[in-house]
Amino acid sequence: MEKLKLDGFSLGSAFIEHGLVLSPMAGATDHAFREVCRAHGASLVVSEMVSAKALCYEQLCKKKKAAEISRTAPLAAVSAEELPMSVQLFGSEPEFMAEAAALLESGEYFGCKSTAKPTAIDINMGCPVAKVVSNGEGSALMRDPKLAGRIIRAVCDRVKLPVTVKMRAGWDKDSINAPELAKIAEQSGAAMICVHGRTRAQFYEPSADWNVIADVKKAVSVPVVGNGDIYSAEDARRMIDISGCDGIAVGRGALGNPWIFEEIIAAERGEEYKRPNIAERLKTAIAQTERMCEEKGEYIAVREARKHVSWYITGIRGAAEARHRVNSVETIEEIKKIAEEISASAEE
Numbered sequence: 001m002e003k004l005k006l007d008g009f010s011l012g013s014a015f016i017e018h019g020l021v022l023s024p025m026a027g028a029t030d031h032a033f034r035e036v037c038r039a040h041g042a043s044l045v046v047s048e049m050v051s052a053k054a055l056c057y058e059q060l061c062k063k064k065k066a067a068e069i070s071r072t073a074p075l076a077a078v079s080a081e082e083l084p085m086s087v088q089l090f091g092s093e094p095e096f097m098a099e100a101a102a103l104l105e106s107g108e109y110f111g112c113k114s115t116a117k118p119t120a121i122d123i124n125m126g127c128p129v130a131k132v133v134s135n136g137e138g139s140a141l142m143r144d145p146k147l148a149g150r151i152i153r154a155v156c157d158r159v160k161l162p163v164t165v166k167m168r169a170g171w172d173k174d175s176i177n178a179p180e181l182a183k184i185a186e187q188s189g190a191a192m193i194c195v196h197g198r199t200r201a202q203f204y205e206p207s208a209d210w211n212v213i214a215d216v217k218k219a220v221s222v223p224v225v226g227n228g229d230i231y232s233a234e235d236a237r238r239m240i241d242i243s244g245c246d247g248i249a250v251g252r253g254a255l256g257n258p259w260i261f262e263e264i265i266a267a268e269r270g271e272e273y274k275r276p277n278i279a280e281r282l283k284t285a286i287a288q289t290e291r292m293c294e295e296k297g298e299y300i301a302v303r304e305a306r307k308h309v310s311w312y313i314t315g316i317r318g319a320a321e322a323r324h325r326v327n328s329v330e331t332i333e334e335i336k337k338i339a340e341e342i343s344a345s346a347e348e
């Protein structure tokens with residue numbers, strides 16, 4: 001098998017080996033999942049998106065008990081074990097974005113649960129959700145490249161950490177401007193650019209256009225990370241061939257399958273790859289849920305873990321029925337019981 005080429009790239013003082021990134025996913029890339037992905041070969045993980053404004057406003061409420069009001073700061077928590085890791089900020093006001101980035105860099109802010117500084121600050125210019133774009137945030141910034149540039153410049157001027165930008169191809173098919181925006185981002189100080197090859201109008205369907213990633217790669221000299229529809233090493237190979245990207249960000253393809261990073265690394269080394277069996281997958285799902293319980297408490301953790309466990313059992317015989325059961329579990333013991341039954345029946 002021909003080897004896949006992923007040399008990695010530098011991001012500030014960190015080296016992002018293989019350039020393999022866990023793409024940020026709100027409601028999914030929490031600390032527990034990021035740690036699992038790092039353990040299975042992701043070389044850079046990214047937090048869920050964090051509202052710059054909410055992080056700044058939380059600072060005004062210092063007199064209340066942290067547990068009562070600190071909803072945003074925990075999303076931005078960085079642990080030493082998961083580095084290299086970026087915290088992603090979203091917002092549309094340069095001042096708030098810069099202030100939030102400075103808080104994250106200092107690690108000295110109300111509600112901070114970090115034990116380390118992030119490797120980089122990532123700026124969200126791709127979120128398509130109506131609630132976000134109606135505030136001029138996320139992918140709405142692709143319609144206002146000047147403001148996008150001012151935000152990147154303001155953040156870069158305020159922090160020493162590298163600043164990266166995640167964008168889409170453009171707003172819609174008539175305004176594909178990722179190459180232009182990437183140039184603005186580079187001129188404004190961005191150290192790396194991640195491109196999801198879809199427009200805002202497309203949300204997550206149909207398939208991503210990797211040619212846009214190639215156009216961005218030609219437009220800038222900072223590392224370009226390609227994103228969209230990577231579910232196997234073969235997909236990664238095709239994306240690299242088409243776009244010449246320096247790294248690959250995997251989102252949905254890592255849900256329930258953090259081993260995708262190992263699969264890509266194996267292809268890079270020209271080695272065979274064998275997907276773990278269901279018992280191993282469920283062991284990882286449970287370890288991840290236990291970690292979530294430590295951090296969020298069992299009540300919240302188990303509810304959030306339902307979807308992760310469902311992703312881990314994708315493709316097994318009887319998955320639909322198992323998923324139905326998982327969707328109503330209330331305790332980690334129930335998850336363990338279902339996992340034991342699935343593993344036992346898989347061995348029969």
Ligand SMILES: Cc1cc2nc3c(=O)[nH]c(=O)nc-3n(C[C@H](O)[C@H](O)[C@H](O)COP(=O)(O)O)c2cc1C
Pocket residue numbers: 023024025026027028048049088124125126127166196227228229230249250251252253
């Ligand atoms: C549930 C979900 C949540 C997401 N949240 C974020 C986010 O917080 N920030 C961001 O930049 N992109 C977010 N994305 C987009 C992904 O990072 C990624 O760009 C997109 O899913 C395409 O990559 P994929 O095909 O590998 O999933 C999210 C995607 C999904 C499916």
